[in-house]
Amino acid sequence: MTIPTAPAPHPGRFGRWGGRYVPEILVPALDELDRAFRDARADPAFQAELAGLLRNFAGRPTPLTRCRNFLAGSGLEIYLKREDLLHGGAHKTNQVLAQMLLARRMGKTRVIAETGAGQHGVAVALAGALFRIPVRIYMGATDCARQAPNVFRMKLFGAEVISVTAGSATLKDAMNEALRDWAASYGDTHYLVGTVAGPHPFPTLVGEFQRIIGDEARVQFLEQTGGALPDRVVACIGGGSNALGIFRAFLEDPDVALVGVEAGGAGLASGRHGATISGGRPGILHGAETLILTDGEGQILESHSISAGLDYPGVGPEHVHLHETGRVHYELATDDEALSAFRQLARDEGIIPALESAHALAYCQRLARTRPAPARLLVNLSGRGDKDLAHVQAGLEENPP
């Protein structure tokens, strides 16, 4: 008897989303990366070297911290997965180290990357210093201005930072410029994409190397609660790598609700936001069929968010699939809500979150106001807020709360 089987899904698709919409000249480079990724995954020496770097250089495992004061009395117990304590200041370093090993494995002698908030750029720059590989970072001019400390960090690590003035001068324009560079340089250069967006295999590869966040958090949560799983896991979404990293370890736990929090900017109705799942439509951007911010003719719209890391008019294609299947629930938090959560966590816990991560905390604050049933929430504190201090200070002086 033969058992009918569904046709094997295209490896680069999540449902109908994803793919490789890039100039033909980049397809062989993506094939080469895909092969290196699959070989490395099966290579114990690669896994051992990566594990050693994550432990002894980057500082894994990162702690799981139960909040003492934040939302105390609301019925919500908040546990923070402390990616803010990872070397480099955010979760980005996890997968950057893995891709640096892949770059070396492929014999590449130069690495390029795009960055929004600068956290990915910092991670690539510090890894470039460690591996002695020259690094060039493309960063929108607007982002260079609002995340100046990270520009300085990248330069300290010896990276070249190119300020991109085209278009909205933010993350999407930096990614355009990195793709253009790669179309000319793929022979000796690896393009180290920083999130679960872009053409296949990046969404799969970056998601897999970020999964360590969720795997660790799951074990730590079980330990600290005497065997319970979280009721909800909450993470902010720009491209979506920190969210996918923590969600992937809980996808098979039906009682664990998963919540992604997008950048609501000035509010969905204002049109000034970065909420592509809540407010976007299907389209093609940066190599993938996904949800994007576009006008009816197909011109890409400028996103808006107080946090540079969420200021992107696209989202990783796997998130769109998880949205469609209903496994992950997508919410948003506005600029003001994120700022309020930023200040509250600092005051309550002695922790300054990245403005990106503050969106996930803002969702928790909003939930707390609904007088919810007691619940344990696991929040991915994806990065620390040092990079945001000057920007937030200027904002607070302009508009005191």
Add this chain to the structure above:
Amino acid sequence: MSRYTRLFDRLARERRGALVPFAVLGYPTPARSLAWIEALLPHADALELGLPFSDPIADGPVIQTASHEALAAGARIDSGLATVSRLRAEHPELPIGLLVYANLVYQPGPERFYRQVEAAGADSVLIPDVPAEEAGPYVAAARQAGLAAVLIAPPNAPEATLALIAKLGSGYTYVVSRSGVTGTERGAGRPQARLFETLRALGAPPGLVGFGISSPADVRAALAQGADGVIVGSSLIEKSRDPARLESHLHALAQATLRTVD
């Protein structure tokens, strides 16, 4: 028989390669776009026209800037296609290709988009960010509308990809002579004769070389390697403010398309 087929037949008889200027529809403004394109026509065997896009990742700074200027001046798909219609009415035999980024086709949907393009009178559509492996649905919609689907053959494509390009492509094959994006900064590169031989053996449509062509020497080199013609874009825009220089540049390029008797 399509306009492209008739063109390539005629050029073979005349022992010439095709000179195909590229222009951004709506550049410098929607109102002045037609005049700019007409200035290119005296030496044009066919036209390649780009609909401006906010994020043109296959283009260098010259065409990016021209695209952003056109959009800022109010260029839309409708105004671009209206210019195509005007050109078609005045030049019934001129092959006109459209270059358009994927999201502009995706938003209305390929069927609707290709019907509009066909109604405007264009002959082909090229989508620079849809490689052969993703091109199936777009090629099918193009054929359905009676349009040729042009695909890009880069120098690094494996033979299996070239075979797919030969199978799916029609009108002409856009042969990229070097890595990188459009523009004159990195020169034209030297297309490999082997690439043309392989494409010909696979039955691909005639090959036009683009990316970085800016001098008569580039044109002669491309033809010597086996190209059926060249596409020139950025170097024309760079001379857009000086009509006399543009005219002499085009004239020199056109002279270089004459194949020397060997």
